[in-house]
Amino acid sequence: MNSLALSFELAACVAGLLLLIGTPVAYWLAYSHWRGKFLLESIVALPLVLPPTVVGFYALLAMGPRGPLGKMWMVLFGHGLAFTFGGLVVASVVYSFPFGVQPLIASFEAVDRKLLEASAVLGSGKWQTFLRVILPLSLPGVVTAVVLSFAHTLGEFGVVLMVGGDLAGVTRTASIDIYDRVETLEYGEANRLALLLLAIAFGVLCLVYAVNRRVWTPAWTRWTAK
Amino acid sequence: MEELGKDFEEKTGTKIDVSYGSSGNFFSQLQNGAPFDLFFSADVAYPRKLEAQGFVEPGTLRDYALGRIVIWMPNDSSVDLAKEGWHALLDRRVQKIAIANPELAPYGRAAASALKKAGIYNQVEAKLVYGENISQAAQFVQSGNAQAGIIALSLAFSPGMKDGKVWEIPPEMHPRIEQGAALLKNARNRSAALAFLNFVKSASGIKILEQHGFSAPASN
Numbered sequence: 336m337n338s339l340a341l342s343f344e345l346a347a348c349v350a351g352l353l354l355l356i357g358t359p360v361a362y363w364l365a366y367s368h369w370r371g372k373f374l375l376e377s378i379v380a381l382p383l384v385l386p387p388t389v390v391g392f393y394a395l396l397a398m399g400p401r402g403p404l405g406k407m408w409m410v411l412f413g414h415g416l417a418f419t420f421g422g423l424v425v426a427s428v429v430y431s432f433p434f435g436v437q438p439l440i441a442s443f444e445a446v447d448r449k450l451l452e453a454s455a456v457l458g459s460g461k462w463q464t465f466l467r468v469i470l471p472l473s474l475p476g477v478v479t480a481v482v483l484s485f486a487h488t489l490g491e492f493g494v495v496l497m498v499g500g501d502l503a504g505v506t507r508t509a510s511i512d513i514y515d516r517v518e519t520l521e522y523g524e525a526n527r528l529a530l531l532l533l534a535i536a537f538g539v540l541c542l543v544y545a546v547n548r549r550v551w552t553p554a555w556t557r558w559t560a561k
Numbered sequence: 562m563e564e565l566g567k568d569f570e571e572k573t574g575t576k577i578d579v580s581y582g583s584s585g586n587f588f589s590q591l592q593n594g595a596p597f598d599l600f601f602s603a604d605v606a607y608p609r610k611l612e613a614q615g616f617v618e619p620g621t622l623r624d625y626a627l628g629r630i631v632i633w634m635p636n637d638s639s640v641d642l643a644k645e646g647w648h649a650l651l652d653r654r655v656q657k658i659a660i661a662n663p664e665l666a667p668y669g670r671a672a673a674s675a676l677k678k679a680g681i682y683n684q685v686e687a688k689l690v691y692g693e694n695i696s697q698a699a700q701f702v703q704s705g706n707a708q709a710g711i712i713a714l715s716l717a718f719s720p721g722m723k724d725g726k727v728w729e730i731p732p733e734m735h736p737r738i739e740q741g742a743a744l745l746k747n748a749r750n751r752s753a754a755l756a757f758l759n760f761v762k763s764a765s766g767i768k769i770l771e772q773h774g775f776s777a778p779a780s781n
Contacts, residue, residue: 399705417706418657418690500690500701501662514693518585518665520610 338512350485353435361439387493418500435484442476598754604667605741621744626775628738629714659701659710662691671735672711715774
């Protein structure tokens with residue numbers, strides 16, 4: 336399997352998982368009044384400032400037979416987590432976490448509180464308010480979160496290098512493939528893949544900025560936002 | 562390398578600053594004007610290519626040592642490596658074997674060809690995981706994510722790898738791992754650099770290299 340396809344698969348898994356895990360975390364961070372909230376906010380932002388070597392180094396230890404993740408995985412699946420696609424997904428979810436959560440927090444916080452109160456007064460529960468008021472109004476944030484965590488995973492290198500084991504079709508992502516080719520002095524092939532990634536990254540960022548500037552006002556915002 | 566630098570500094574007063582990295586990476590950096598005096602590579606092919614492209618001071622390329630490879634397992638492994646040798650890799654308790662990527666690293670190439678020569682490559686191929694270089698392969702076993710590894714003997718001496726069993730792969734089982742060094746045209750301190758290069762190939766240099774898991778080079 337080609338490395339770019341593998342990168343896309345990994346990025347899609349990570350973006351999907353991050354949306355599932357990130358939404359409740361972002362909801363809680365946006366609406367909680369707990370004074371210790373800054374602690375969780377700091378943890379969420381941590382991968383932004385940590386070098387991938389730190390995340391990769393600890394990820395490898397955690398996935399090992401003496402690490403908590405490794406032990407758990409061994410019980411569940413009968414094999415270790417390092418050098419597997421699943422291992423890359425776990426490490427990437429951690430590493431891309433802020434990209435999947437922070438845009439959600441920002442857009443949840445931007446929803447007008449009066450609308451939430453109105454929704455409550457009209458008898459909606461929290462779950463209904465979330466689905467029918469918060470989520471529709473936060474769709475640009477949701478799109479940003481999904482696209483950014485996808486793109487960030489696509490561009491990830493250090494963590495994959497440290498826990499992947501460079502197995503073709505399993506853990507050799509496009510960024511690793513480029514590195515291997517530079518190392519073996521196949522500059523032509525490295526260049527081809529690198530240009531492709533560059534074009535994809537540019538396209539993805541254009542999408543994010545276009546959505547946030549509402550270049551194309553999507554139908555849903557016309558119905559819901561006043 | 563550190564020890565060589567220290568010894569050299571004691572003898573001559575010249576301090577050696579070492580930058581570590583992969584040969585391929587330094588190769589492209591040197592092609593693009595990286596400010597180094599000397600280039601030591603675990604694979605003599607890289608300095609040879611630089612020489613062909615005119616980045617090396619003519620006549621200064623030399624092989625300075627031969628690498629040795631070993632099978633390494635953690636001490637707490639229940640496999641009897643000393644008794645089993647090659648067969649340890651076939652053991653069911655060994656689920657993953659870390660080697661350096663044969664396409665990137667000479668130690669990986671040596672490991673793969675030794676496995677082929679031993680006639681067990683096909684049996685262990687599915688267990689192999691690849692480190693970007695030999696140190697990463699070592700880290701994979703040391704952290705327990707792989708149960709065995711084929712690593713450089715020089716690494717088996719390092720502090721992090723002390724708690725391990727070692728079985729040396731006979732040198733005739735793999736192609737020679739020729740470590741090559743050369744003086745670069747970009748060198749700013751030529752005379753001192755050349756002196757260090759000569760020191761590495763001197764009797765005291767070779768002695769240090771042998772103490773750290775290398776063999777003396779085949780030619781002089």
